Amino acid sequence: MKIETLAVHAGHAIDPATGAVSAPIHLSTTFERDVEGAYSRGFMYTRNNNPNRQALEHGISMLEGGEAAAAFGSGTAAAMALFQALAPGDHVLAHVDAYYGTSRLLREILLRWGLEADFVDMSNLDEVRKALRSKTKLAWVETPSNPLLKVVDIAAVAEIIHNAGALCVCDNTWAPVLQRPFDLGADLILHSTTKYFGGHCDVAGGIVMARIDNEFFQRVHTIQYSGGAVPSPFDCWLILRGMRTLPWRMRAHSENAIRVAEFLAQHQRVERVHYPGLQAHPGHEIARRQMSMFGGMLSFEVTGGREAAMNVSAKTKIFIRATSLGGVESLIEHRASIEGAGTTSPENLLRLSIGLENADDLIEDLDQALG
Numbered sequence: 001m002k003i004e005t006l007a008v009h010a011g012h013a014i015d016p017a018t019g020a021v022s023a024p025i026h027l028s029t030t031f032e033r034d035v036e037g038a039y040s041r042g043f044m045y046t047r048n049n050n051p052n053r054q055a056l057e058h059g060i061s062m063l064e065g066g067e068a069a070a071a072f073g074s075g076t077a078a079a080m081a082l083f084q085a086l087a088p089g090d091h092v093l094a095h096v097d098a099y100y101g102t103s104r105l106l107r108e109i110l111l112r113w114g115l116e117a118d119f120v121d122m123s124n125l126d127e128v129r130k131a132l133r134s135k136t137k138l139a140w141v142e143t144p145s146n147p148l149l150k151v152v153d154i155a156a157v158a159e160i161i162h163n164a165g166a167l168c169v170c171d172n173t174w175a176p177v178l179q180r181p182f183d184l185g186a187d188l189i190l191h192s193t194t195k196y197f198g199g200h201c202d203v204a205g206g207i208v209m210a211r212i213d214n215e216f217f218q219r220v221h222t223i224q225y226s227g228g229a230v231p232s233p234f235d236c237w238l239i240l241r242g243m244r245t246l247p248w249r250m251r252a253h254s255e256n257a258i259r260v261a262e263f264l265a266q267h268q269r270v271e272r273v274h275y276p277g278l279q280a281h282p283g284h285e286i287a288r289r290q291m292s293m294f295g296g297m298l299s300f301e302v303t304g305g306r307e308a309a310m311n312v313s314a315k316t317k318i319f320i321r322a323t324s325l326g327g328v329e330s331l332i333e334h335r336a337s338i339e340g341a342g343t344t345s346p347e348n349l350l351r352l353s354i355g356l357e358n359a360d361d362l363i364e365d366l367d368q369a370l371g
């Protein structure tokens with residue numbers, strides 16, 4: 001099956017009790033035991049599992065081509081479970097431009113619990129090789145990265161990491177459908193389903209997927225129900241509903257984004273545009289190999305520094321000043337001030353999440369804001 005068809009049908013079944021085409025939402029926290037004491041229908045207590053979460057995990061696993069998945073209440077809770085599946089003393093190698101919340105999780109919480117971590121620019125393979133240690137157990141790849149849209153060669157990094165006997169995770173939040181990390185050698189995939197899977201800025205969630213349902217993934221699964229950071233049945237239902245249109249939305253986000261990127265690239269008041277779809281982008285060739293389209297995220301640097309960038313975001317009328325990404329409405333954000341102290345984002349940088357409006361209107365809005 002092609003991906004559009006899978007997105008519509010994976011994790012979907014007609015409700016046997018009523019014939020409902022759209023799945024019911026099972027709010028029940030507890031499920032009936034058989035007379036002999038077993039749970040032959042497969043559900044016992046909602047933190048352990050429930051029908052909506054099972055459908056979501058099954059659906060996203062089929063879409064990404066993995067054997068198993070565990071859904072969480074946010075992308076960060078999913079990342080937390082992956083790190084907690086390691087042991088004190090284990091070393092994590094993470095991309096320097098990984099999502100700020102992920103590196104903060106490592107730096108502020110997990111180092112205190114005895115994990116070790118190094119942050120390297122994974123778009124440079126020599127840096128990856130040099131940073132490996134005998135205790136390296138996990139590599140955290142994220143591409144395109146946030147907010148500089150650096151492109152990491154997933155297949156090349158996965159090979160280096162596997163040769164070192166470690167696991168390779170790919171945070172695929174920014175490029176679902178467009179990028180297939182399991183085909184490129186990743187062992188695990190993480191999504192913040194708050195973003196493109198949900199797709200409408202109205203639900204938070206996260207998921208970990210495993211190419212092979214091995215012992216490491218079983219630890220993640222145990223952390224899911226023992227740790228309890230699980231999503232509600234309604235949230236699972238919303239995220240799976242979002243998945244039904246995901247391939248078509250990703251196509252439209254990408255088509256809009258390339259037009260906006262090209263417009264910005266020739267604008268006098270723009271110093272640099274970071275979008276892997278532009279030929280001038282340093283990761284363009286790798287992105288062409290590992291992505292079918294270039295996604296809906298881009299960032300650009302405004303001539304004149306922080307104040308000039310703030311002025312542009314103050315003037316947009318269609319772009320909404322807000323964090324996050326992946327919804328139908330376009331968002332504009334000054335990353336350095338959202339990330340605060342210790343940020344590595346340039347002060348004149350604005351990040352755009354390109355939505356599903358007409359690209360002509362988006363370009364006109366940015367044109368007047370850049371004025």
Ligand SMILES: *Cc1c(COP(=O)(O)O)cnc(C)c1O
Nearest residue numbers: 074075076099171173192194205
């Ligand atoms: C948002 C995001 C996360 C964290 O997800 P939450 O759902 O906000 O916890 C992780 N990785 C990337 C790339 C993100 O954009």
